[in-house]
Amino acid sequence: MQRIANLLVIKDGHVLLLKKPRRGWYVAPGGKMDPTESIFEAAEREFQEETGTTPIGTHLKGVYTMAIMDNAGQTVKDEWMLYTFIAHDLSGTPYETTTEGVLEWHPIESLQTLPMAEGDRTNLWFATQEPGMQYGTFFYTEQFNLLKEVLQKSVEGDE
């Protein structure tokens, strides 16, 4: 089962996003965990590889089960885990263009309108706006259209 870690830097009201060439969709920098890595190590390594910078204040904001369903929406064709981190700063100057796409700073609010997977919009908006941790499952078609999302959240110390 794939495990993907991504990391959104939120600094001065802006977020650092990667625009992927194929569909023009925006994502937070990230990628696949290596064997025996922790999710934290994977998020920082992937961010470093994709941006050329080191995140500061890395913290987990969401853990998501990603389910790809057949076109009838009945059978699970693939399933993986997504771990979404934030950081509040970075050390270094990000690449502008990489083999993965183009790196751009955008105002936080643009997360509501930029083209991206609808589940990513849910995750990244939570990560920038709300305290605590979010959990959930995103059900997608094989064409990556969102069928359904089921979410939970919690804040440490809340009743």
Add this chain to the structure above:
Amino acid sequence: MQRIANLLVIKDGHVLLLKKPRRGWYVAPGGKMDPTESIFEAAEREFQEETGTTPIGTHLKGVYTMAIMDNAGQTVKDEWMLYTFIAHDLSGTPYETTTEGVLEWHPIESLQTLPMAEGDRTNLWFATQEPGMQYGTFFYTEQFNLLKEVLQKSVEGDE
């Protein structure tokens, strides 16, 4: 890849532990995630099934990569993910004995001395004592002796 979620209720200075019959080791109630479940849903479902009660204030405290190494410590034989939650109360009266083992309340401090996997001791102690989230990898032998642990932690909003 297996995904395991467990949940430690911490109430009135005590924790609810399951004593497993085979080795007499203590664990937090939990078990395997079902397909398309979120980690939060899995932790609450497994806790409910194993104790007959519903946790209150469920919150994630740790995400761990578990690596079983061959006896030379060089090759990964198996790898899975462990998600450790806490709760500060429960609704209902826990079973005393289940097919999984015996449920017992113990003082928090006894986590340092009760027989258990050494990685579980690290996880559960962190969950009861420290703010924020812990991440890491535990390297075990096939006989489940701890070879090495590599840990990271973060607290939301910390610099």
